[in-house]
Amino acid sequence: MTVKFNNRDPVYVQVIRHFKEQIAKGYFEPGQEIPSRRELANQLKINPNTAQRAYKEMEEQGLIFTEGNMPSCITKDEAVLKSVREELIIEAVDLFLGSIKSIDVPLSEVLELVKKKHDAESGEAEESK
Amino acid sequence: MIEVKNVEKKYGRKRVLKGLSFTAEKGEITCLIGINGVGKTTIMKAIMALTPINSGEILIDGKKIRKESFEKVTFIPDTITMLPQMKICDAFSFMADFYKNWDPQRAEELLQFFKLDPTERIANLSKGNMAKVNMILGLALNVDYLLMDEPFSGIDIFSREQIAEVFTSHLIEDRGVIITTHEISDIEHLIDRAVLIDNGEVLKEFSVEEVREKEGKSVVDVMREVYRG
Numbered sequence: 001m002t003v004k005f006n007n008r009d010p011v012y013v014q015v016i017r018h019f020k021e022q023i024a025k026g027y028f029e030p031g032q033e034i035p036s037r038r039e040l041a042n043q044l045k046i047n048p049n050t051a052q053r054a055y056k057e058m059e060e061q062g063l064i065f066t067e068g069n070m071p072s073c074i075t076k077d078e079a080v081l082k083s084v085r086e087e088l089i090i091e092a093v094d095l096f097l098g099s100i101k102s103i104d105v106p107l108s109e110v111l112e113l114v115k116k117k118h119d120a121e122s123g124e125a126e127e128s129k
Numbered sequence: 130m131i132e133v134k135n136v137e138k139k140y141g142r143k144r145v146l147k148g149l150s151f152t153a154e155k156g157e158i159t160c161l162i163g164i165n166g167v168g169k170t171t172i173m174k175a176i177m178a179l180t181p182i183n184s185g186e187i188l189i190d191g192k193k194i195r196k197e198s199f200e201k202v203t204f205i206p207d208t209i210t211m212l213p214q215m216k217i218c219d220a221f222s223f224m225a226d227f228y229k230n231w232d233p234q235r236a237e238e239l240l241q242f243f244k245l246d247p248t249e250r251i252a253n254l255s256k257g258n259m260a261k262v263n264m265i266l267g268l269a270l271n272v273d274y275l276l277m278d279e280p281f282s283g284i285d286i287f288s289r290e291q292i293a294e295v296f297t298s299h300l301i302e303d304r305g306v307i308i309t310t311h312e313i314s315d316i317e318h319l320i321d322r323a324v325l326i327d328n329g330e331v332l333k334e335f336s337v338e339e340v341r342e343k344e345g346k347s348v349v350d351v352m353r354e355v356y357r358g
Contacts, residue, residue, distance in 0.1 A: 005318050007347035010338045041297045047158060047319050048302045050338070 015054035136185035163326035202274040205267035213252035236269035257288030
């Protein structure tokens with residue numbers, strides 16, 4: 001598990017995003033145990049205080065839960081997990097729309113291109129398998 | 130907490146520290162940033178009482194530094210202070226003789242982490258490996274505070290990465306660290322607080338995550354504003 005951090009967003013926010021991406025991809029299953037704060041700091045090469053902060057925030061957002069002295073786990077709440085995926089998709093679409101807007105192209109042209117590119121890429125992926 | 134309050138230091142007629150103040154908390158990594166010659170090393174020496182100060186006060190957990198304080202706080206200078214003909218294991222037993230707080234198990238763990246051979250003579254080590262041994266001598270002491278002077282300067286990128294990795298581990302956790310550097314990029318993600326120093330004065334002191342969160346600025350962005358703005 002490695003993450004490339006940028007210098008301008010708080011590291012803890014980037015860590016949370018990393019977890020959300022893993023959840024959306026289905027890499028983390030509902031109720032799955034996650035690394036301890038100390039392990040996470042070591043894996044991601046971050047300050048243990050930052051790992052602590054990220055976990056605290058994720059707990060407040062309901063993404064993870066901790067029972068007593070047990071290791072923290074990914075939430076089992078389907079609604080939360082679904083909203084994580086949606087949130088990431090909407091974010092990506094917004095970003096895309098933002099960059100499209102600045103070059104002023106009609107949506108139909110763009111959508112066709114997106115589909116073509118996407119098909120070509122997934123075709124390549126199929127072949128390489 | 131280490132409190133540096135209004136410290137003034139002169140070398141002859143030259144004022145090196147001009148009423149400098151900052152604090153460093155336990156459990157946090159505080160980075161003193163500034164170009165060469167702004168007084169970073171002098172501050173560390175002053176905290177360790179290795180050099181007298183002309184005025185001001187330095188407190189460690191509310192107390193002035195005494196003989197017993199050296200079991201509580203340690204200084205890792207930018208060059209190794211052991212005799213060059215010593216083997217690494219000799220240097221370790223030297224430390225064990227001098228400090229009650231020397232933790233041989235932790236020293237062993239660090240040797241393995243850095244992949245060093247204890248029978249190697251210090252004089253024969255590469256610069257990077259010498260820096261690593263120097264780090265071990267400080268890190269294997271069970272102290273609450275560690276002062277590190279330019280641990281990354283003049284060594285190769287992989288050694289730098291290895292040393293930086295120490296900061297993400299239990300070897301540092303819960304301790305207070307003050308580190309000086311003029312090359313922030315190695316540890317930008319790892320520090321809690323930054324203290325920007327120029328000309329013997331603190332120009333700005335801030336929490337790095339807070340500045341990223343509230344202003345969307347990196348440490349280097351803030352440095353550019355402060356030093357060049």
